Amino acid sequence: TQLLEQSPQFLSIQEGENLTVYCNSSSVFSSLQWYRQEPGEGPVLLVTVVTGGEVKKLKRLTFQFGDARKDSSLHITAAQPGDTGLYLCAGEDSGGSNYKLTFGKGTLLTVNP
Amino acid sequence: NAGVTQTPKFQVLKTGQSMTLQCAQDMNHNSMYWYRQDPGMGLRLIYYSASEGTTDKGEVPNGYNVSRLNKREFSLRLESAAPSQTSVYFCATQRTLYSNQPQHFGDGTRLSIL
Numbered sequence: 001t002q003l004l005e006q007s008p009q010f011l012s013i014q015e016g017e018n019l020t021v022y023c024n025s026s027s028v029f030s031s032l033q034w035y036r037q038e039p040g041e042g043p044v045l046l047v048t049v050v051t052g053g054e055v056k057k058l059k060r061l062t063f064q065f066g067d068a069r070k071d072s073s074l075h076i077t078a079a080q081p082g083d084t085g086l087y088l089c090a091g092e093d094s095g096g097s098n099y100k101l102t103f104g105k106g107t108l109l110t111v112n113p
Numbered sequence: 114n115a116g117v118t119q120t121p122k123f124q125v126l127k128t129g130q131s132m133t134l135q136c137a138q139d140m141n142h143n144s145m146y147w148y149r150q151d152p153g154m155g156l157r158l159i160y161y162s163a164s165e166g167t168t169d170k171g172e173v174p175n176g177y178n179v180s181r182l183n184k185r186e187f188s189l190r191l192e193s194a195a196p197s198q199t200s201v202y203f204c205a206t207q208r209t210l211y212s213n214q215p216q217h218f219g220d221g222t223r224l225s226i227l
Contacts, residue, residue, distance in 0.1 A: 031213045042117070042203050042218025043156070050213055088156065092213065101146075101216065105155035 003027075004091055006104035013079055014112050021074045021107045023089035029102075030092050032065055032072045037086040037106075046074075079111045115139055119204050119219035126194045126226050134189040134222050136204030144207040145187040146171075146216065147179060149200040156203065162187055163210045194226045 005024045013019055023032070031050045035043035047056050049065035049072060056063045060083075062075040076083055087107045093100040120135045136145065147159040158171030162181040176198060178190045191198060201223050205216040 033215065041220050042205070043216075044218070045215035048213055048215065090156075101158065103148075103156040105153060 004089055004102050004104035006087075006089060006107050008107060009105065010108050010110075012110040012112065015080055016078055017111075019076050019079060019109070021076075021087055021109070022071070023073065023104050024071045025091060025102075026070065027091070027093070028069050030069075032069070033090045033092065033101075034063055034072070034074055035088040035090065037088060038084075043086075043088055076109075079109075081111045081113050084109060084111050117204055117206055117217055117219035119202075119222050121222060122220070123223045124225070126191075126224065128194060128196060128226060130194050132191050132194060132224075134191075134202055134204075134224075136187045136189070136219060137185050138204075138206045138217075139185070140206055140217060141184070142206035142217070143184070143209045145181065146205040146207070147177075147187070147189045148203045148205065149173065149198075150203060150221070151200050159189065159202075196226045198224065199226045200224060 007022045031048055033048045034046045036046055037043040047063045052067045052069045054065045060077045064073050089104045091102050117138045126132055143164045146161045148156045150156050157173050159173055159177050160171050160179040162168045165181055165184045168179050168181055180188045201221045203218050203221050205218045207216045208214045
């Protein structure tokens with residue numbers, strides 16, 4: 001069974017601070033996706049990383065895929081209250097006979113004004 | 114532009130009752146998925162349908178059945194509800210399996226089993 005460990009599980013910071021969320025596994029993934037989920041809604045995709053070592057930026061969010069495609073990180077610069085939400089990483093496995101998109105348990109981020 | 118529509122949004126059942134959760138999409142996607150989300154457990158795949166006419170088990174299929182009625186609709190049935198099935202259920206779609214394309218989620222069905 002593939003596992004994705006996300007850390008930290010909870011994070012409460014003040015507006016303007018920087019933060020990093022980690023997503024780690026012992027398994028190799030063909031791609032890794034980051035989603036954000038707000039209360040009462042389904043997850044919404046932020047980014048997909050495919051190539052080992054890849055870095056993608058989405059405004060103040062920077063996503064990195066590890067060289068070995070086993071881990072990823074999400075860095076937020078100058079966090080704002082609108083960044084509050086549950087951040088989920090999900091690894092897609094293209095091997096085997098059954099489809100697998102394995103989700104981490106999420107990081108619940110609260111940005112206080 | 115509805116995307117992925119789940120009905121109902123909320124439901125309370127008694128143990129042993131049956132129920133079908135409905136999911137419909139207007140995105141013309143081939144693949145559809147049912148997940149459950151529990152506190153501290155993340156999203157877990159129950160069943161998926163790679164394309165119309167096919168369904169396969171995910172990580173936690175016990176106690177559930179699914180039907181891919183047509184390309185647009187994918188339903189999840191609880192034949193005899195149990196308290197352990199209290200959860201938030203999400204339907205998702207994807208253009209095709211293994212496409213590295215995003216999954217698009219509905220807003221969920223919050224189900225309580227008493």
